[in-house]
Amino acid sequence: MRRAVAVPLGAAALGAAAATYGWAYERKAFQLRLAEVPILPAGAPSLTVLHISDMHFTPNQPWKVSWIRSLDELEPDLVVNTGDNIASRRGNPIVLDALGPLLDRPGAFVPGSNDWFAPVGKNPARYLLPDDGRRTYGDPLPWGELRASFTSAGWLDLTHRRTTISLRDLKVELGGVSDAHYKADHYDRIAGAVSGDVAIGLSHTPEPRLLDAFAADGFSLMMSGHTHGGQLRVPGYGALITNCGLPRWRARGLSPWGPGAWLHVSAGLGTSPYAPVRFACPPEATLLTLVPRSE
Numbered sequence: 001m002r003r004a005v006a007v008p009l010g011a012a013a014l015g016a017a018a019a020t021y022g023w024a025y026e027r028k029a030f031q032l033r034l035a036e037v038p039i040l041p042a043g044a045p046s047l048t049v050l051h052i053s054d055m056h057f058t059p060n061q062p063w064k065v066s067w068i069r070s071l072d073e074l075e076p077d078l079v080v081n082t083g084d085n086i087a088s089r090r091g092n093p094i095v096l097d098a099l100g101p102l103l104d105r106p107g108a109f110v111p112g113s114n115d116w117f118a119p120v121g122k123n124p125a126r127y128l129l130p131d132d133g134r135r136t137y138g139d140p141l142p143w144g145e146l147r148a149s150f151t152s153a154g155w156l157d158l159t160h161r162r163t164t165i166s167l168r169d170l171k172v173e174l175g176g177v178s179d180a181h182y183k184a185d186h187y188d189r190i191a192g193a194v195s196g197d198v199a200i201g202l203s204h205t206p207e208p209r210l211l212d213a214f215a216a217d218g219f220s221l222m223m224s225g226h227t228h229g230g231q232l233r234v235p236g237y238g239a240l241i242t243n244c245g246l247p248r249w250r251a252r253g254l255s256p257w258g259p260g261a262w263l264h265v266s267a268g269l270g271t272s273p274y275a276p277v278r279f280a281c282p283p284e285a286t287l288l289t290l291v292p293r294s295e
């Protein structure tokens with residue numbers, strides 16, 4: 001009898017300790033992920049792409065502002081932002097402060113559903129159950145104003161748009177869709193074979209049907225966020241969920257997507273204010289270095 005009580009108490013104590021660690025330390029322990037992606041034509045100069053995602057800004061997160069501002073020291077050729085910037089009506093000026101000098105660099109973005117609706121508290125157990133298709137709609141967030149700030153700074157809004165830019169004398173084709181998590185994606189609006197030296201596709205949620213569509217059109221790098229890398233990972237097992245159709249093993253980082261194409265999923269820089277904990281999954285940005293394909 002005594003033993004039967006002791007096990008749950010021990011597990012509860014362990015869980016409380018992990019949650020305290022994940023709240024007090026790990027959610028602020030930012031990491032820079034590095035990855036090399038062999039997708040450029042032979043002889044091309046390398047290109048660096050800084051991937052940021054899922055900042056989920058609320059007021060009073062100075063640790064996050066200062067770390068993101070410091071990323072400008074990497075001097076990326078392109079900044080890609082795959083959405084979920086804000087988690088509060090007061091988040092916009094903080095996002096702009098955090099991005100700061102990065103907004104003066106070439107940049108492109110797509111929204112995540114958390115840019116549209118304020119977060120609401122949910123039963124955490126729902127995340128571990130199969131997706132029942134239900135979505136929550138909190139108060140509207142001022143995404144239109146943030147989007148206007150991005151575009152007036154020169155960043156490209158890739159919501160159902162394709163465009164080609166020149167970086168280091170390479171034609172870099174960019175395309176993107178709105179967020180599939182709320183079924184707002186319409187790939188048919190941007191469908192068509194790519195023609196640039198390299199093509200990068202953006203989608204906040206890495207739904208496999210979208211990634212397949214990008215790859216079939218010749219996009220060689222797809223970039224997404226949304227999964228938070230699982231946010232709470234089990235050492236030796238990995239992410240418990242991806243919150244979409246992506247397999248767990250692809251929850252964060254670079255992985256191949258068919259012949260010649262790659263997927264990069266950012267574990268993101270923030271969390272919902274209702275689940276401000278990370279475990280074995282620190283917040284991150286990624287510096288991708290695009291290099292020539294190996295022959």
Ligand SMILES: [Fe+2]
Nearest residue numbers: 054084114226
């Ligand atoms: Fe997110």
